[in-house]
Amino acid sequence: RKEVEQDPGPFNVPEGATVAFNCTYSNSASQSFFWYRQDCRKEPKLLMSVYSSGNEDGRFTAQLNRASQYISLLIRDSKLSDSATYLCVAQTSNYQLIWGAGTKLIIKP
Amino acid sequence: DAGVTQSPTHLIKTRGQQVTLRCSPKSGHDTVSWYQQALGQGPQFIFQYYEEEERQRGNFPDRFSGHQFPNYSSELNVNALLLGDSALYLCASSLGGGSGELFFGEGSRLTVL
Numbered sequence: 016r017k018e019v020e021q022d023p024g025p026f027n028v029p030e031g032a033t034v035a036f037n038c039t040y041s042n043s044a045s046q047s048f049f050w051y052r053q054d055c056r057k058e059p060k061l062l063m064s065v066y067s068s069g070n071e072d073g074r075f076t077a078q079l080n081r082a083s084q085y086i087s088l089l090i091r092d093s094k095l096s097d098s099a100t101y102l103c104v105a106q107t108s109n110y111q112l113i114w115g116a117g118t119k120l121i122i123k124p
Numbered sequence: 125d126a127g128v129t130q131s132p133t134h135l136i137k138t139r140g141q142q143v144t145l146r147c148s149p150k151s152g153h154d155t156v157s158w159y160q161q162a163l164g165q166g167p168q169f170i171f172q173y174y175e176e177e178e179r180q181r182g183n184f185p186d187r188f189s190g191h192q193f194p195n196y197s198s199e200l201n202v203n204a205l206l207l208g209d210s211a212l213y214l215c216a217s218s219l220g221g222g223s224g225e226l227f228f229g230e231g232s233r234l235t236v237l
Contacts, residue, residue, distance in 0.1 A: 019166075058214055058228035059167065102166055111180055112157075112226070114166035 019105050021115035035089040036118045038103030045105040048086045053100045098122045128217050128229035136235045137205050145200040145232045149217030156198040159214040210236045
């Protein structure tokens with residue numbers, strides 16, 4: 016079993032819709048979690064940090080469920096520019112980052 | 125304020141050759157981490173350098189080695205290249221030994237023929 020698992024997608028979503036995807040992690044000692052966005056053939060860029068129960072930043076909401084060991088990302092009012100691969104990351108107690116393989120999101124006009 | 129810069133951006137090598145990739149961290153950052161990202165996969169941690177020493181290492185063979193210089197820039201060396209080493213190599217910088225936010229360079233895309 017992979018340490019961080021994500022549905023690879025692609026998720027094909029019409030513009031303006033709400034989309035959510037989950038990420039599960041196996042290491043219960045993981046301290047912090049992040050969502051990164053990666054455009055095709057580009058470097059990952061930090062989208063959101065998830066330190067406690069969750070947080071919200073504009074159209075984006077991230078939630079953490081420690082009991083079930085998953086985090087989620089919700090995108091409201093999706094834009095064409097939201098099309099990208101979303102990478103889930105778990106940080107261990109020694110600050111090492113464990114990455115999921117990413118979920119591909121395609122927003123269609 | 126310069127971000128993380130990597131060189132070269134693209135390179136092609138043949139099996140058995142050696143390659144050196146370079147990274148300059150974001151201004152003010154002292155920690156450099158290297159990742160390998162194969163197509164369709166998430167980044168895989170190779171190692172991290174802080175205070176010119178390798179602090180952590182992922183599950184990569186000894187063919188992968190690195191170095192950090194006094195100005196915090198870093199090199200990744202890969203010897204005896206294999207076809208499976210073809211990937212995007214990402215450098216990420218942070219402050220304070222890796223607990224802070226990572227900033228990535230655009231990567232070096234290595235193709236091994």
